[in-house]
Amino acid sequence: MRKASRLFEIIQILRLAAHPITALEISKKLEVSERSIYRDIAALQGMRVPIEGERGIGYILRPGFHLPPLMFTPEETEAIVLGMALTKRTADRELREASARVLDKIAAALPAPLKEAIVSRALYAWGRVAEPPEAIDFSMIRRAIRDEEKLEIDYVSEKGEATTRQIRPIAVIYYAETTVIVGWCELRDGIRNFRADRVSACRATGTHFRREGDLLRKLWVAGWDRSGQSIRST
Known part of the structure; x- marks a missing residue:
């Protein structure tokens, strides 16, 4: 040990x-x-x-002593470090910046011997950093998911079909090559996956779908195939 x-x-x-x-x-x-x-x-x-x-x-x-809330084991700290390294490779600028702040906060809270996993820089996530799409702000997407607010997007399908969709966003999937927004599409009347690099515009609607997010995520997960991949796309 x-x-x-x-x-x-x-x-x-x-x-x-x-x-x-x-x-x-x-x-x-x-x-x-x-x-x-x-x-x-x-x-x-x-x-x-x-x-x-x-x-x-x-x-x-001595009675009254409590471990700080961020008292992790070395293995848990290493898991966080690797997770933050992977986050830095996504196209989400705000999350990339937040990952650095997370590590700073953890380092400040841990006793010196437990900081080793953070300061040693022994764990890396390799590969290219995803390029952020020009027409979409991921912070808006994540905020809409948290607030259960509908979004309106201008979208171009794989076949080149241009449509305007109103969606209920429920999840974001970060792949190495692209980022996918998962939501209930009111045009298609079902859950669909939208590649972020095919969204030409994204607008908040001010209309909400309160208390539906968890139910829609359960429906989405139920539609996965055995490999764990979503079987519905657009």
């Missing part, structure tokens, strides 16, 4: 202990040497984690 993981686990063990617990007991739980636990406890005390006690008697965590 890496040191960062041990520090996290020691805090958890002390939080759950009903009485003072010795370094030997902790070492057996974590399968490391007793000397390593002494060093780890000293490191935690140096980070102002309120651990009290001494060798041979046992250690307790």
